[in-house]
Amino acid sequence: MRPMRTARRRTGALALAVALAGSMGACAVGGDSAVRVSPTAVASAAPERGPAIDTEPDDAAGLSDLTPGTLIASGEFDGRGTTGRIEIRANGEDHGFEIALADVTPAPAAGMSLELNALPVTASDAELQQGFSYYRYDALATSPDQAFSTPGPGYGGFETSDPTYLRTAVIWAAPEGASIGLGSVVATAELAWSLPDLGPSPDLIDLGDATGARGEVGTSREGVPVNYRVAPGDTIDGIGTRFGLTMDQLAWLNPDRSPGRLVLAGITLNLSAESRGLRW
Structure with missing residues (x-):
């Protein structure tokens, strides 16, 4: 089973390009084309957090501090004619986690795939195609209930141990004539993360233009x-x-x-x- 991996995506023919990336050596990283989001929109798009569930102490420094199997995020698929639930659980490592889909109705059709996208659930299909994401290069099983693992570092895994920037789970249908890829959105689910704050929470200052920082x-x-x-x-x-x-x-x-x-x-x-x- 090929894993999910962190990816940036180009516009245009990218959906078909992803669909054709059938080997492990296929490069998933695109260019730096951006979805422009205003500061006002960002404030409303922050991923939802709730209290940690069955976790180790709240001062946990990373995912590996959580008991394997701990629920760290969940969401409900609704709208567009598809319902169901996604659950994300810790796997005892700082990179990657376990994902389960439950009661997906109708069950995924052949070629449908899953990604976790940084954009909010209100983003359009075209915006989601560009959004920074964690994409699984294997088609979903054609079953309403299924589970799979994401990889560790060095094999398409996260470069960060704090995945709460991933705001939306997306089920994609493949483009016409392709076996997998970003054709059209079948369903989305807003992810509610139940993790303690794993970030450094910096207090920002701006000391102004200086050598090495003149932007x-x-x-x-x-x-x-x-x-x-x-x-x-x-x-x-x-x-x-x-x-x-x-x-x-x-x-x-x-x-x-x-x-x-x-x-x-x-x-x-x-x-x-x-x-x-x-x-x-």
Whole structure:
């Protein structure tokens, strides 16, 4: 069974390209095309959290601190003629987890697939095709009840141990003539995460333009920095010093970018905990 993996997606013919990615060596990472989301929309799109269920102490530092089998997220599929439930449980590791689908009605048809998407459930099909996601490169079973595992690091797994930036579970039908891929949305479920706060919760400051951090800053209506457009010559140390952030905090705030891509000139870094996984 091929695993789910973190992916960015291009627009246009991407649905068919994903559908044709039939081998383990197929590259899932696309370009940096962005779904633009306003700071106001981001505030309302923050993933829902509830109290932790059957967890270890609330100061857990990662998923591995949770007892295997702990329910960490759930959601209900509704609308578009499909109902059912998704449950996500800890697997004892900091990367990956167990997923179960229950009472999916009608049962998935051949070629349907599952992804967990960073965009809110209100996003359109076209936006979901572009959203940063965790996509499973195996078709779902044609059964109303099924379970499977996600992989660990180095095999398409998360680069972060905090998956709460994934806001929506999506069941996709394959494009016409393809065996799997992002054709059309069959059903969506808003994910409610029941995890303790695993992030660094940085207190943002902006010390202003300086060597290694001369890019443009986007702010909320309250004047709080929410994003930063990287300028040529910027460095991780410079950006971190400007905003009072460590490398780990920048990486946590931007789970959609590997550490080596955090200082690519022209990209926009997220500085807001509420908009992790979204693109500005």
